[in-house]
Amino acid sequence: MNEGLHSSSHDSDGASAGQGLWQACAEQLAQDLPEQQFNTWIKPLVAQVAPDFSKVTLLVANRFKLDWIRAQYAGRISALLEGLYGQPVTLELALAQRESVVRTYVRPTAPDTPATGDAPSAHPTADEAPAGAFRTRLNPALTFETLVEGTANRMARSAAMHVAGSPGHLYNPLFIYGGVGLGKTHLVHAVGNKLLQDRPDAKVLYIHAEQFVSDVVKSYQRRTFDDFKERYHSLDLLLIDDVQFFANKDRTQEEFFNAFEALLAKKSHIVMTSDTYPKGLANIHERLVSRFDSGLTVAIEPPELEMRVAILINKARAEGSEMPEEVAFFVAKNVRSNVRELEGALRKILAYSRFNQKEVSIQLAREALRDLLSIQNRQISVENIQKTVADYYKIKVADMYSKKRPASIARPRQIAMYLAKELTQKSLPEIGELFGGRDHTTVLHAVRKIGAERQQLTELNQQLHVLEQTLKG
Numbered sequence: 349m350n351e352g353l354h355s356s357s358h359d360s361d362g363a364s365a366g367q368g369l370w371q372a373c374a375e376q377l378a379q380d381l382p383e384q385q386f387n388t389w390i391k392p393l394v395a396q397v398a399p400d401f402s403k404v405t406l407l408v409a410n411r412f413k414l415d416w417i418r419a420q421y422a423g424r425i426s427a428l429l430e431g432l433y434g435q436p437v438t439l440e441l442a443l444a445q446r447e448s449v450v451r452t453y454v455r456p457t458a459p460d461t462p463a464t465g466d467a468p469s470a471h472p473t474a475d476e477a478p479a480g481a482f483r484t485r486l487n488p489a490l491t492f493e494t495l496v497e498g499t500a501n502r503m504a505r506s507a508a509m510h511v512a513g514s515p516g517h518l519y520n521p522l523f524i525y526g527g528v529g530l531g532k533t534h535l536v537h538a539v540g541n542k543l544l545q546d547r548p549d550a551k552v553l554y555i556h557a558e559q560f561v562s563d564v565v566k567s568y569q570r571r572t573f574d575d576f577k578e579r580y581h582s583l584d585l586l587l588i589d590d591v592q593f594f595a596n597k598d599r600t601q602e603e604f605f606n607a608f609e610a611l612l613a614k615k616s617h618i619v620m621t622s623d624t625y626p627k628g629l630a631n632i633h634e635r636l637v638s639r640f641d642s643g644l645t646v647a648i649e650p651p652e653l654e655m656r657v658a659i660l661i662n663k664a665r666a667e668g669s670e671m672p673e674e675v676a677f678f679v680a681k682n683v684r685s686n687v688r689e690l691e692g693a694l695r696k697i698l699a700y701s702r703f704n705q706k707e708v709s710i711q712l713a714r715e716a717l718r719d720l721l722s723i724q725n726r727q728i729s730v731e732n733i734q735k736t737v738a739d740y741y742k743i744k745v746a747d748m749y750s751k752k753r754p755a756s757i758a759r760p761r762q763i764a765m766y767l768a769k770e771l772t773q774k775s776l777p778e779i780g781e782l783f784g785g786r787d788h789t790t791v792l793h794a795v796r797k798i799g800a801e802r803q804q805l806t807e808l809n810q811q812l813h814v815l816e817q818t819l820k821g
């Protein structure tokens with residue numbers, strides 16, 4: 349399988365070990381990716397591995413491939429290398445001929461342009477895409493089926509589904525905004541994929557705003573504006589990602605305004621994403637901002653705990669692995685910021701599990717994520733215990749202080765008191781105070797009761813174990 353994989357090292361001593369690291373990574377990718385993807389993008393890569401393994405440089409044949417690998421695979425490769433080696437590995441992508449090293453696995457960076465100028469970006473344009481491969485630029489893997497629903501994205505998702513089902517009617521334009529890695533790109537691809545599934549002849553284009561800027565500049569340079577207009581104005585559905593990148597690009601904004609008006613006039617649909625709501629956009633013409641806001645504007649929020657757990661379990665399954673719920677809970681509790689980070693954590697855990705041939709467990713997750721967890725270096729507080737226990741038993745945090753007595757609430761509360769005594773330096777009266785002003789004897793009773801039951805009941809012991817592991821990070 350690996351005959352086509354090349355590897356070289358900066359010195360001959362490290363050569364075979366370096367080769368081993370890259371080959372192990374590539375073998376994993378060969379298993380994880382569809383064969384065609386692997387053969388097209390990964391197999392031709394030449395790896396240079398630093399003797400101490402701290403850095404892997406992948407040499408890529410051309411700019412287009414480099415951008416694509418950076419966008420699609422760098423995060424995954426990086427996590428795999430790190431998982432295999434057990435320590436951070438810097439990943440770089442460089443052009444093979446010129447060896448000019450390009451920074452990698454970050455989001456596409458904004459072109460370095462003067463405040464009012466438009467300049468071509470590093471993205472390939474539609475004309476440069478390999479024949480047939482990226483006509484719509486849709487990623488077929490990003491569908492509604494693979495997008496986990498939760499409170500955080502419910503409104504955006506249902507509006508997007510509506511648009512995919514009957515484009516050109518309600519919610520035009522649809523403007524989706526939210527922080528990084530929350531699934532905006534995924535959602536817009538899902539709209540395109542769904543529409544194409546129902547109407548394979550529909551003209552759909554997904555484009556990142558930077559690519560649009562680049563297209564505008566190129567058509568100015570080459571005087572091919574008619575082609576440009578023909579391409580954009582004839583679409584049935586335009587999906588445009590990260591429109592905040594239009595800031596200060598005057599000509600681009602003008603062309604986008606024209607395309608926008610043309611598309612709306614012929615009842616084509618426009619779906620846009622941004623990191624902020626329309627009025628929060630800086631350096632974008634007022635007439636454009638008011639157009640952005642003229643359909644439906646919806647936010648995507650950071651996913652809540654249960655959604656994060658569901659995402660982890662689903663994604664692990666999609667990778668052919670089962671992630672036990674308690675492990676997903678542990679990871680979701682510790683990785684909160686966004687879905688991209690959650691995916692990164694999952695990849696690390698799966699790579700670590702495969703490489704060490706160990707089953708996925710909390711202990712393994714803790715080892716695989718040790719850097720991430722040590723950064724957090726969290727101090728265990730009573731509030732944290734109350735929140736974690738409430739999440740775990742699906743009760744409200746407020747019930748930790750309330751006077752309610754049903755067993756479904758009283759028992760988790762006792763468990764939280766027990767953990768507070770066990771994991772913090774607080775005294776019994778202090779803990780009682782933090783549990784809604786309860787007497788210290790109530791706390792003592794809970795501590796003794798749970799401590800004794802833990803010896804008898806395997807299930808309780810197991811639950812406490814999960815909670816302790818989660819809290820200790």
Ligand SMILES: Nc1ncnc2c1ncn2[C@@H]1O[C@H](COP(=O)(O)OP(=O)(O)OP(=O)(O)O)[C@@H](O)[C@H]1O
Nearest residue numbers: 494495496527528529530531532533534659687688
């Ligand atoms: N609800 C979800 N269910 C499943 N996967 C999700 C969900 N939300 C996000 N993801 C995944 O998380 C990753 C990051 O999402 P995406 O690229 O869509 O984020 P984004 O909001 O566009 O971020 P950015 O602003 O950085 O471009 C993707 O791999 C996406 O498939």
